[in-house]
Amino acid sequence: MQFVDLAKQLEAIRGTVEKRIKTVLDHGNFILGPEIKELEKKLAAFAGVKHCISCSSGTDAILLPLMANNVGPGHAIFTTPFTFIATAEVISLLGATPVYVDIDPDTFNIDPAKLRQAIQDIKNNKKPTPQFPDGLLPKGIIAVDLFGLPADYDAINAIAREHALFVIEDAAQSFGGMYKGKMAGNLADAAATSFFPAKPLGCYGDGGAVLTNNDSLADVVESLRVHGKGQHKYDNIRIGINGRLDTIQAAILLAKLEVFGKELEQRQEVAARYSEGLKNAVKVPHVPPGYKSAWAQYSVVSERKKELMTRLQSAGIPTAVYYPRPLHLQTAFSSLGYTEGSMAVSEKASDTIFSLPMHPYLSTQDQDRIIDCIIK
Numbered sequence: 001m002q003f004v005d006l007a008k009q010l011e012a013i014r015g016t017v018e019k020r021i022k023t024v025l026d027h028g029n030f031i032l033g034p035e036i037k038e039l040e041k042k043l044a045a046f047a048g049v050k051h052c053i054s055c056s057s058g059t060d061a062i063l064l065p066l067m068a069n070n071v072g073p074g075h076a077i078f079t080t081p082f083t084f085i086a087t088a089e090v091i092s093l094l095g096a097t098p099v100y101v102d103i104d105p106d107t108f109n110i111d112p113a114k115l116r117q118a119i120q121d122i123k124n125n126k127k128p129t130p131q132f133p134d135g136l137l138p139k140g141i142i143a144v145d146l147f148g149l150p151a152d153y154d155a156i157n158a159i160a161r162e163h164a165l166f167v168i169e170d171a172a173q174s175f176g177g178m179y180k181g182k183m184a185g186n187l188a189d190a191a192a193t194s195f196f197p198a199k200p201l202g203c204y205g206d207g208g209a210v211l212t213n214n215d216s217l218a219d220v221v222e223s224l225r226v227h228g229k230g231q232h233k234y235d236n237i238r239i240g241i242n243g244r245l246d247t248i249q250a251a252i253l254l255a256k257l258e259v260f261g262k263e264l265e266q267r268q269e270v271a272a273r274y275s276e277g278l279k280n281a282v283k284v285p286h287v288p289p290g291y292k293s294a295w296a297q298y299s300v301v302s303e304r305k306k307e308l309m310t311r312l313q314s315a316g317i318p319t320a321v322y323y324p325r326p327l328h329l330q331t332a333f334s335s336l337g338y339t340e341g342s343m344a345v346s347e348k349a350s351d352t353i354f355s356l357p358m359h360p361y362l363s364t365q366d367q368d369r370i371i372d373c374i375i376k
């Protein structure tokens with residue numbers, strides 16, 4: 001049994017994937033070929049946003065809108081510690097400071113009440129350092145849609161407006177999810193998604209996209225993606241990166257997009273079967289009314305996590321832990337000075353959470369074997 005079964009997916013779509021790749025080989029436009037624009041148009045339509053700018057990874061898809069907002073030294077960017085390193089490393093990469101805000105224990109996403117408090121604390125200048133004696137300037141928020149479930153954007157966007165901050169939606173796991181009638185990718189000033197192979201919509205390499213309704217932000221991101229280009233490639237008007245998506249990866253994504261809607265429904269069915277079967281054995285994922293998860297991961301909480309994971313492993317059932325150590329306790333961020341206990345909800349989640357096999361092609365037989373093993 002696979003945790004994410006990409007081979008089964010390929011079996012179902014190999015014909016279209018090979019045809020799409022062959023077209024790219026035949027036309028030979030490997031960089032920014034016609035599939036790039038076609039994909040961007042289709043992704044924008046899918047998410048209901050005005051602009052989609054594809055790029056080289058989900059990480060760059062967060063980096064680019066930060067760069068477009070001129071984030072740099074002395075800026076505080078508020079985010080969750082219960083996420084993948086990429087969400088926060090790009091903040092530090094630009095010389096800005098991640099300010100961690102603990103999560104809601106039921107959704108595992110950033111807690112709006114704690115976000116409001118964290119912004120106020122920075123504004124009250126509680127963290128002056130030798131480098132920034134006047135304290136940090138609150139500049140933006142990166143909310144993460146963990147496991148595919150959107151964060152609470154009505155609350156987050158309202159807090160951002162009060163303090164004139166921008167909001168980036170890290171939708172690396174949530175493309176295809178929904179929040180109060182809007183698609184993930186359309187919930188903040190800009191969104192970043194990832195096409196890493198194991199994500200709900202994955203390619204066969206690295207890839208990502210920035211989504212936004214803001215015309216000028218889209219222009220700047222498009223320029224930053226190609227070395228800060230102006231009128232043409234050799235007219236450079238700002239410092240950018242080499243952040244393009246390969247044409248071949250766009251071709252693969254176009255093939256996968258054809259079945260993506262159906263796959264999202266299959267993920268819903270897998271999640272529903274798990275929740276029905278496991279609701280009395282472990283804490284199953286909470287999806288608040290008006291939300292729809294893209295089910296990148298199906299994660300459960302149990303005080304008996306270690307025992308359960310060992311039993312599942314002996315039965316040949318793979319599991320994974322997202323995330324075994326929250327970012328505020330990672331060595332890479334030790335200079336920020338957080339200590340154990342400072343983000344209690346995230347720390348507790350790290351200790352008690354684990355994820356079960358989740359993909360659209362998981363058979364009901366395999367699922368029932370997983371459920372039975374946990375209940376036993």
Ligand SMILES: *Cc1c(COP(=O)(O)O)cnc(C)c1O
Nearest residue numbers: 057058059084086087172194196
């Ligand atoms: C995967 C992921 C990223 C980074 O995406 P890459 O394409 O691997 O660079 C960022 N944030 C979250 C929450 C992710 O899960």
